[in-house]
Every structure is written in structure tokens, then in C-alpha cells.
Amino acid sequence: MKFPKINFDNLKNEGTESVTAQERRKFLKLGLAVAGVYAGGKILSLTSIVGTAHASGGGVDLVKRYPYNPHYSMVIRQSLCIDCEKCVDACKSTNHVPDDGYRTRILTKKYSGTLDKQVEFIPVLCNHCNNAPCVRACPTRATYKDPVTGIVRMESKKCIGCKTCMLACPYDARYFSVERRAVDKCDFCWEERLSKGETQTGCSSACPTGARTFGNLTDPDNIVYKLVHQLEEQVWVLRPADDTKPNIFYMKGNMRSVDNILNEQKFKFSAPQKS
Amino acid sequence: MAGRMVDISKRWGFHGVEALKNASPGYKMLMGLFALLALAGVAVGFQGMFVGYHHVYGVTRQISWGLLISTYIFCVVTSTGLCIISSIGHVFGGEAFMPIAKRAVFMSIMFMFGGFCIIFFDIENPFRMAIWNVFSPNFVSNMWWMGTLYGMYLVFMIIEYFFLLEQNHSLSRLMGFFGLVVGIAAHSNLGAVFGMLHGRPFWYGPYLPIYFIFSAAMSGGCAILFFTTLGWRINPEIMNQRMERAVKAVTQVTIFLISVIIFFTIWKIITGMVSEGKQLVIMSFLTGDYSINFWVFEVFLGMFLPLYLLIRSRGNNFNLILTATGLMMIGIFFMRYDIVIPGQMESVYHSLGVVEEANLLTYTPSFHEIMVSLFGIGVIGLAYFAGEKMLNGHQLEKHEIVPEGGYICPGCGAIHFMEEGETEEDAMKRHHRIW
Numbered sequence: 001m002k003f004p005k006i007n008f009d010n011l012k013n014e015g016t017e018s019v020t021a022q023e024r025r026k027f028l029k030l031g032l033a034v035a036g037v038y039a040g041g042k043i044l045s046l047t048s049i050v051g052t053a054h055a056s057g058g059g060v061d062l063v064k065r066y067p068y069n070p071h072y073s074m075v076i077r078q079s080l081c082i083d084c085e086k087c088v089d090a091c092k093s094t095n096h097v098p099d100d101g102y103r104t105r106i107l108t109k110k111y112s113g114t115l116d117k118q119v120e121f122i123p124v125l126c127n128h129c130n131n132a133p134c135v136r137a138c139p140t141r142a143t144y145k146d147p148v149t150g151i152v153r154m155e156s157k158k159c160i161g162c163k164t165c166m167l168a169c170p171y172d173a174r175y176f177s178v179e180r181r182a183v184d185k186c187d188f189c190w191e192e193r194l195s196k197g198e199t200q201t202g203c204s205s206a207c208p209t210g211a212r213t214f215g216n217l218t219d220p221d222n223i224v225y226k227l228v229h230q231l232e233e234q235v236w237v238l239r240p241a242d243d244t245k246p247n248i249f250y251m252k253g254n255m256r257s258v259d260n261i262l263n264e265q266k267f268k269f270s271a272p273q274k275s
Numbered sequence: 276m277a278g279r280m281v282d283i284s285k286r287w288g289f290h291g292v293e294a295l296k297n298a299s300p301g302y303k304m305l306m307g308l309f310a311l312l313a314l315a316g317v318a319v320g321f322q323g324m325f326v327g328y329h330h331v332y333g334v335t336r337q338i339s340w341g342l343l344i345s346t347y348i349f350c351v352v353t354s355t356g357l358c359i360i361s362s363i364g365h366v367f368g369g370e371a372f373m374p375i376a377k378r379a380v381f382m383s384i385m386f387m388f389g390g391f392c393i394i395f396f397d398i399e400n401p402f403r404m405a406i407w408n409v410f411s412p413n414f415v416s417n418m419w420w421m422g423t424l425y426g427m428y429l430v431f432m433i434i435e436y437f438f439l440l441e442q443n444h445s446l447s448r449l450m451g452f453f454g455l456v457v458g459i460a461a462h463s464n465l466g467a468v469f470g471m472l473h474g475r476p477f478w479y480g481p482y483l484p485i486y487f488i489f490s491a492a493m494s495g496g497c498a499i500l501f502f503t504t505l506g507w508r509i510n511p512e513i514m515n516q517r518m519e520r521a522v523k524a525v526t527q528v529t530i531f532l533i534s535v536i537i538f539f540t541i542w543k544i545i546t547g548m549v550s551e552g553k554q555l556v557i558m559s560f561l562t563g564d565y566s567i568n569f570w571v572f573e574v575f576l577g578m579f580l581p582l583y584l585l586i587r588s589r590g591n592n593f594n595l596i597l598t599a600t601g602l603m604m605i606g607i608f609f610m611r612y613d614i615v616i617p618g619q620m621e622s623v624y625h626s627l628g629v630v631e632e633a634n635l636l637t638y639t640p641s642f643h644e645i646m647v648s649l650f651g652i653g654v655i656g657l658a659y660f661a662g663e664k665m666l667n668g669h670q671l672e673k674h675e676i677v678p679e680g681g682y683i684c685p686g687c688g689a690i691h692f693m694e695e696g697e698t699e700e701d702a703m704k705r706h707h708r709i710w
Binding site: 176253 | 422
């Protein structure tokens with residue numbers, strides 16, 4: 001078989017005006033859904049869209065495919081974190097976390113030879129994975145995925161203290177609490193706040209810069225939905241290779257494009273031949 | 276009633292507590308030492324339970340499995356191995372292996388029991404386990420399968436041992452077969468407890484379940500040789516032609532299995548050196564904190580020295596075999612330790628390049644952990660030394676203890692009983708009916 005010779009340099013530009021905006025959007029969605037990427041760049045497998053995208057024939061109606069409703073999730077805008085640790089304190093006081101344990105913490109990453117900044121802070125907590133290794137590892141189903149909200153929760157009375165979940169967790173989100181006589185972990189403040197009608201977790205409401213944004217991934221008006229469903233800035237998750245499908249998303253989050261999205265500015269594309 | 280008791284003790288070849296009383300002072304002191312270890316261990320363990328394990332154990336949030344888990348694994352690996360090697364004889368009919376069966380099954384039960392003793396002090400809520408393992412099982416959890424299957428394994432082994440004493444070879448063979456299947460399933464699940472943790476690259480993969488089975492067989496061969504030759508030092512009368520042949524056969528199998536484990540270890544090191552997630556840990560084996568554990572204990576004491584000595588012994592120099600396998604038991608203990616602790620050394624956030632997790636995590640066993648481990652070891656040691664005397668060296672063909680109506684089977688060396696009007700040949704056929 002011979003390949004046809006195409007001289008790319010001499011090809012005529014067909015222009016973009018012949019493609020309708022709708023077709024353009026459909027094409028983009030198709031490509032992104034098939035690749036399992038939904039946020040510009042080379043990243044990850046965001047939540048569990050990946051598994052179902054092929055069957056849907058083009059990644060439309062993505063919203064309906066989030067496995068939980070409300071699908072609680074957190075987007076961490078890393079550049080906004082200033083390591084004030086108010087979130088850690090709020091978590092401790094809200095959830096009665098003992099001094100020798102923590103449900104969330106802030107990691108420090110240092111750089112040298114960079115022009116803008118030498119240090120970056122990375123808040124970490126339970127990722128409430130859709131495919132949670134701790135839930136699989138627990139011998140007595142003491143830890144489970146909440147069927148409604150997708151929060152990974154603990155039923156303390158069933159915990160035998162074998163600590164397998166602590167090793168199964170790729171995010172170091174679990175510790176053994178002597179007070180509870182069970183392994184303890186972040187539950188997105190379900191017991192102390194969300195189940196009592198509040199909409200924010202202790203850490204996200206304590207955060208002075210908005211680095212931690214908590215919300216419902218199935219609601220298109222929610223800030224979390226908007227931050228994840230944009231192409232302009234890269235969104236990633238921690239340890240994507242473990243294939244846990246986490247629900248904590250990370251982004252730098254200080255670009256103007258993010259402000260535009262939050263201010264509901266529509267995405268504009270340029271058509272060079274029209275200008 | 277009393278007559279019946281005597282009858283059973285004769286039938287099973289028991290010497291009973293009398294044998295302990297008649298033991299030499301040195302032997303009594305040795306047993307006392309192990310009893311003391313066990314008692315001190317259990318006392319320290321309960322004290323730790325009362326104070327709270329987080330105050331007295333060296334384990335942390337990130338290294339949450341320590342010395343206790345590795346000693347538990349050492350015990351259950353040896354137990355499974357004893358079952359595997361002894362089953363060559365009394366399950367699969369390898370005649371040369373038959374004389375070792377009684378001692379091997381007895382020690383297998385004791386090692387399993389010792390392992391459970393240790394895990395009792397490691398699990399934070401052992402009493403909840405008994406309830407929720409039954410009422411809230413998670414069928415996709417390896418931990419659940421491991422615990423449940425090992426429980427079943429212990430039951431099968433005890434029933435098998437009963438039938439071995441009863442000289443009911445058909446049923447003991449059937450139970451031995453079930454015990455073997457369940458034991459291998461349990462043991463590979465133990466490997467999978469580690470092998471299915473995505474976040475731990477040093478453990479993750481099919482390597483550990485497979486390695487655990489071969490490693491268990493090696494430990495089993497080593498343990499049989501060690502306890503048989505030690506039994507020979509205690510009571511030289513246990514050695515006879517058939518036992519000598521059995522020791523030779525087990526030595527050959529053990530030499531083969533050590534070579535298999537050397538092969539496994541070589542490839543673990545080589546593949547680990549080119550893997551991003553394992554390289555740091557492998558380098559700490561080769562040149563870092565774990566280099567003494569690895570080179571001296573695991574490689575030299577655990578593999579190369581015993582391999583050399585066992586080959587030199589030709590399977591009939593029992594003193595050499597005793598030395599080789601004694602050193603090997605120590606080496607094998609470190610092999611288990613080197614699986615459990617290093618797998619947790621690299622924090623899950625190490626690859627993120629953050630300041631907090633830049634170094635490998637460290638772990639040192641605490642006094643309480645060491646004592647609780649010694650509790651398990653003490654129980655096993657005590658059971659062994661008591662068993663050697665009370666069960667009369669696990670002998671099968673000692674003429675004095677052949678009861679009336681019984682005879683020594685020329686095939687298996689066990690005592691068979693003839694039913695009325697039965698010839699020896701018919702009795703042998705009945706005892707060795709293949710299922």
C-alpha cells in the first residue's frame with residue numbers, strides 16, 4: 001500500500017468559519033471524553049467519567065454521569081495557599097481530632113532557581129476516591145463509600161484496628177484514633193457540619209484565601225463544577241497512576257482565566273481570517 | 276475411666292507429664308526459659324494493652340505495621356511451609372517424607388497458634404474482630420480471606436493431627452489435603468494483602484503471593500530439618516533408617532527451594548533497581564540502613580551459608596544440618612522483617628517532592644513489641660520441648676509403644692491396628708486406601 005503524498009505547505013486553509021460552534025464543541029467534548037481528559041492538558045482520569053464515556057457516544061450529558069448526587073468534591077487552588085494552617089485548626093476543633101493525629105495537613109515544596117517564588121504549599125486530605133483502596137481492603141466493611149454523597153466514611157464500631165486501610169490509602173489520610181478506638185479520617189465534615197445543613201466543610205470555610213473550594217460536582221452553577229469543567233487551566237489529581245479516581249482536584253488557580261470563569265465570562269475563540 | 280485413658284495414651288504413644296518429670300535438669304531449665312519468655316511476653320502485652328498501644332509500640336501513622344506483623348508472618352509462613360512439605364508424604368504419598376508428618380503437623384499447629392498469640396496484641400480491637408468478621412464480611416478484602424482461611428486451616432490441621440494419632444490414614448490424608456488447599460489459599464492471600472496495595476510500589480504486584488508460597492515451602496523444609504535434628508539431639512532414639520531417609524529427602528528439597536528463593540531475590544533486586552517506586556528501598560537494602568539485615572542475615576545466614584552447609588552435610592550429618600537450619604531460621608526471620616518494614620519506608624508523598632517527606636521513614640521496634648514477639652516464640656518453643664518429651668519424640672515405630680493388636684506398617688512405618696480376622700495386608704490396604 002502506498003501512502004498518498006500530501007504537501008502540507010501548499011494546502012489551502014479551509015478556515016474555521018465553515019465549522020459551526022456546535023460542531024466544534026461536540027468535537028472537543030468527544031475527544032476529551034474518549035481520552036478521559038476533561039480539563040486541558042495531559043492529565044488524569046477525572047472522577048469516573050472515563051469508564052462510561054465510550055458508551056455514551058461522545059461524552060454528552062456528562063453531568064448525569066457523576067456516580068453520586070450531590071457529588072461532593074474539593075478543588076484546591078494551590079497558589080492561593082499561604083500555609084496559615086487555619087484549615088488544620090478548624091478541622092481539629094470541628095471534628096475533635098486528637099493532638100497526635102490529623103485529618104488534613106499542608107505540605108511544603110521548595111524550589112530553587114525559579115523567578116517568581118521559591119515555595120509552594122500543598123494541602124492534602126482524604127481524596128474520597130470513587131475507587132477507594134481503603135474500602136476494598138477493610139475486612140469488616142467498617143469503612144464504606146456513602147451511596148448518596150460518595151463520601152468515604154467510617155463505622156467506628158466495626159473497626160477491628162488491623163490498620164490495613166492505613167497502608168492501603170495512597171494519600172496517608174488515615175490514623176488510628178485512641179479516643180474512638182477506630183481508624184479516623186476526613187468525612188468532609190459530614191457528621192459535624194454537612195448533615196446538620198451546612199454547605200461548607202470546616203477547612204473550606206476557615207480558609208481565608210479560597211485555596212480550598214468545596215462543593216457539588218453535579219451542579220453546573222457550583223464553583224467546583226466550574227473550576228473542573230474548564231479547559232484553560234490545568235487540573236490534576238495526586239497519584240493518578242494508582243487509579244483511585246479521587247475527588248480532590250488540584251490547580252494553580254491564580255490565572256485570569258479562572259476569574260473569568262467565576263465571573264461567568266463566556267469562552268471566546270478567535271477566527272483569524274475574520275479579523 | 277482410668278483404664279481408658281491409659282489405653283488412649285498407649286494408642287497415641289503419649290508419655291504424658293511423667294516424661295516431663297523425668298527430664299534432665301538442663302531440659303527443665305530450657306523449658307522454664309521458654310515458659311518465662313512466654314509469661315513475661317504476655318504480661319508485657321497486657322500491660323501495653325492496658326496503657327494503650329500508641330504509647331508503647333514503635334509503630335506510627337505511616338509505618339503502621341511493625342515487628343509484630345513481621346513476626347506473625349514469620350510464624351504463619353513457617354506453619355504453612357511445614358504443612359506443604361509434610362503433605363508431600365502423607366497426602367501425596369511420597370514415601371520418604373512420611374516419618375516427618377507427625378512432628379511437622381504438630382509444629383505447624385503450634386506455629387499457627389503462636390502467630391495468633393502475636394496478632395492478638397497487634398490488632399487494636401481483637402474482640403470486635405470475632406463479631407464483625409462474621410456479621411459484616413467484606414468478600415473483596417484480602418485481609419478477611421486471610422483471617423478466615425487461616426482459621427479454617429488451623430481447624431483442619433488439628434483434625435488431621437487427631438487422625439494421625441488415631442492412625443486413621445484415610446481421614447488424616449483427606450484432612451491434610453483440605454488443610455493444604457486452605458493453607459495455600461490463606462497464605463497466598465497473605466501475600467496479596469501486601470500485593471494488592473496500589474499505593475505501595477515495593478509490595479504491589481503478583482510477586483508477593485507467589486514468593487510467599489515458595490518462601491513458605493523453604494521455611495517449612497528448614498523448620499522440619501531443624502526440629503527433627505534438634506529432636507535427635509534430645510532423644511537420639513528417634514533416628515532410625517526411615518527417619519534418616521526422610522531427613523535426607525527433606526534436605527534435598529530444601530536445597531532446591533533455597534535456590535528458588537535466591538533466584539526470586541536476585542530478580543527482586545534487579546527489577547527494583549530500575550523502578551522509580553522501589554529504587555530507594557532497594558538501595559537501602561544494598562548500601563543503606565537495611566544493608567546488614569539484607570546482606571548478613573537475609574543473604575548470608577538465610578540463604579548462602581545454609582545452602583553450602585546443607586550440601587556439605589549430604590543429608591546425613593545431623594549436627595551440620597542443625598547448625599545450618601538454626602542459622603537459617605534467624606535469616607528467615609529477617610527476610611520477613613525486610614518485607615514488612617521497608618515496604619512502608621517510602622512515604623506516599625515522597626514522589627511529590629515535598630520537604631516533609633524527603634527522607635525515608637524510620638522504624639525501631641520498641642521493648643513492648645519485642646516482648647510480645649517473644650511471647651509467641653516462647654509459646655512455640657515451650658510447645659516444642661514439651662511435645663518432644665510428652666509425645667515421645669513423635670515416634671511412630673518404637674517397639675515398646677506398639678499396643679496390642681497393632682503392628683508397624685512396613686510401608687509407612689506407622690502403627691496399624693488389625694480388625695478381627697484381618698490379615699496385616701488387608702489392614703494395610705484399609706489404612707492406605709486412596710481417596
